[in-house]
Amino acid sequence: MQQIAIPPEDEISKTLQIIENKEHDPNHLVKLLQEIQSELGYVPENAQRLIARKMNTPMSQIYGILSFYNFFRLFPPGRHRVTVCLGTACYVKGSRNILKEITSRYELEAGQTTSDRRFSLDIVRCVGCCAIGPVMTVDDKVYGRMKPEKVKTVLREHR
Ligand code: FES
Structure with missing residues (x-):
């Protein structure tokens, strides 16, 4: 998007x-x-x-x-909306580590946008793909069985 x-x-x-x-x-x-x-x-x-x-x-x-209300954004949206699922199924499979990798690599917290407006980051609570958790999404695309070391590759696809 x-x-x-x-x-x-x-x-x-x-x-x-x-x-x-x-x-x-x-x-x-x-x-x-x-x-x-x-x-x-x-x-x-x-x-x-x-x-x-x-x-x-x-x-x-x-x-x-x-x-x-965590659905409100105080910053302009980026070109790509990234979400990390912290719903229970994803959380127990380590989605916190996915979130940590994104926040440290791109220096942004949930609800913020990178300074180049490339990415916005949000936390969600279940996107209905629990079986393939931990899950992150970029725009409408779901990435399952995520690992912190895959974050860079996934985000590189989105300029
Ligand atoms: S808890 Fe993450 S997709 Fe359901």
Whole structure:
């Protein structure tokens, strides 16, 4: 999946469009943030500030929501979405070591994007391929029976 970067001014105008159509009710913040992420690929800080102002809500409350739910992204998505499954079946087969290899090799944590915007990394909890765990995915492709030493080869396929 190839992601296209959205200029910051477009992020603002898209955020405004989404906010304009909503009730200014803090109880709907999660849904609103989800809509923004679905439109922009993440929830930029500019959007957070706009929401805080328009909905008369403290930034700390917005940040609290964004950090509580691990599906929210605070960074722009990379060209390729990498996930590591930490569901039980994969975890017991060593998926933590796959995650550790990616985080140390590419210097990124789950929820982040590499500085060259090549990869975003997320943790998932079962992709339905438990029999071939530990599993990682890149975009829509599933890589089973992963080992830390195979990570470099897999990621090299995705420029
Ligand atoms: S637990 Fe990893 S695919 Fe099911």
